[in-house]
Amino acid sequence: MSIALLSVFDLVGVFVFALAGASAGVAKRLDIFGVVVVGAASAIGGGLLRDVLIGQTPPFVLRDWRYLVVSTAASVMVFYFHPQVSRLRRVVLLSDAAGLGLFVVTGTAKALDAGVPAVGATVIGVLTGIGGGVIRDLLTGEIPVVLRREIYALAALLGAGTVVIADGLGIAGPASAAVGAAGVFGIRVLALVRRWSAPTPRDVPTT
Amino acid sequence: MSIALLSVFDLVGVFVFALAGASAGVAKRLDIFGVVVVGAASAIGGGLLRDVLIGQTPPFVLRDWRYLVVSTAASVMVFYFHPQVSRLRRVVLLSDAAGLGLFVVTGTAKALDAGVPAVGATVIGVLTGIGGGVIRDLLTGEIPVVLRREIYALAALLGAGTVVIADGLGIAGPASAAVGAAGVFGIRVLALVRRWSAPTPRDVPTT
């Protein structure tokens, strides 16, 4: 993938993550500024976390104004048109899966570039992908959905692992990045379609 | 404003933010150490976030002992005298508005100095102002109040915008900082007095 294409994909990821975050804000009846803050935090939170952890400050998402404009626009759109957005639920879920794939892959690659070893780079890649959603859920008073179901963390982990392994084999590049991102996307879509879920603990009394 | 005056104002901001944080801790019946931790986190959280995002570590609030002494003292005061503090609710709200103004303005100016572009500097300024309150609400199990009402985020945004625009016009300095801080203060006070609030989403079923 060319840099320009990656950049477009990155902005699409920010857009759909902002949609999901702003929808959560609307569901909690936040006012318009609260909806924008939750939407933007969901969209850029993962990238912020990544850049702080690899020591590249100020974070990239704060140095390129397009990230904030796109996430604000998506949030305002949700605020005014949320019944229509919720009818698009399937589109949002698919885009979220695509965004997750891209964020995980670019986060892992950036961490490797910054000299983080394999295991640490995997963690940073996963955090880049799931960080925004975790921030969204904390801000709206929910236990993060990524912790609760639907093979979200596993998909992210496999995507990050693909990039790390390709890097270890000396074959990192656009092709392995695309395979990693597509893998994340595919697992998420399959999990949604087939209602897969990971094992939950046995013998815990329901409280 | 001279540096010395700014520094005094900064400490006043820390003091009143600690009062608000510690009061929230008392309302949740935390013990004295919990009250101090929530008070201090509310007071210095915004500054910590700002310095981590612009890469100025260790953060300033950890390098100058007065910030921690002032926020601890304010928290202990609230713990022992909270019925009197709650009678001073109006004073705390006014001081909080003043603290917000100052933190937003100094946060934005510091980010611009660190080379963050306009849009990113605005975000960092807003985060400096609202960060402590968000941390307070997360620690005490509440959805952050800044997301829910009273034009808090809007006031912060306008204050940060004033500094950024003044900087763009080449007229940044004590005067524009004072205008920005006073603007934040004025909007917050008007919003409190007139019970202004921002639009909330239509058609969301109450849950």
Add this chain to the structure above:
Amino acid sequence: MSIALLSVFDLVGVFVFALAGASAGVAKRLDIFGVVVVGAASAIGGGLLRDVLIGQTPPFVLRDWRYLVVSTAASVMVFYFHPQVSRLRRVVLLSDAAGLGLFVVTGTAKALDAGVPAVGATVIGVLTGIGGGVIRDLLTGEIPVVLRREIYALAALLGAGTVVIADGLGIAGPASAAVGAAGVFGIRVLALVRRWSAPTPRDVPTT
């Protein structure tokens, strides 16, 4: 203490903090990936926070793969054997007290080494010790237990203070570190055995 011994103690601390975090995840009926994420975040969260605050990025816990392997293994163990783990509750509490002591002492020492002044280094030491538990409680939707009871924050504060004072007197070294860590451990164990608790605010209506 030699470096090798410190490193072993550090990994033991990571292990027991992961046990406590994963147990909280199981109690919330998270799936296996959620349990691992909460366990790992509890175990390495304090160290992440410490390194970000002192500007040593990428954080140490992401540069040494053993931290993540140990915390993942502890979490998986809890997921599959949690009834047995909960029977070991006393062991986990004792180990947690030991881990707290070690994390506080090493966190404070690292902050002093990085040039953070005494008061700030104390705060960073306390955050290193309590940070993982706070992250665990936020992720599982609880008010952080460190804020609520059992002299947890006080023990951490005294341990950090011991290191800072020893440093000020020019007698910092393995001996003072051991005294600080043992002091934290002792206070925690006494607080658990004797059911000590810190004063809570008077006159707050139960809500």
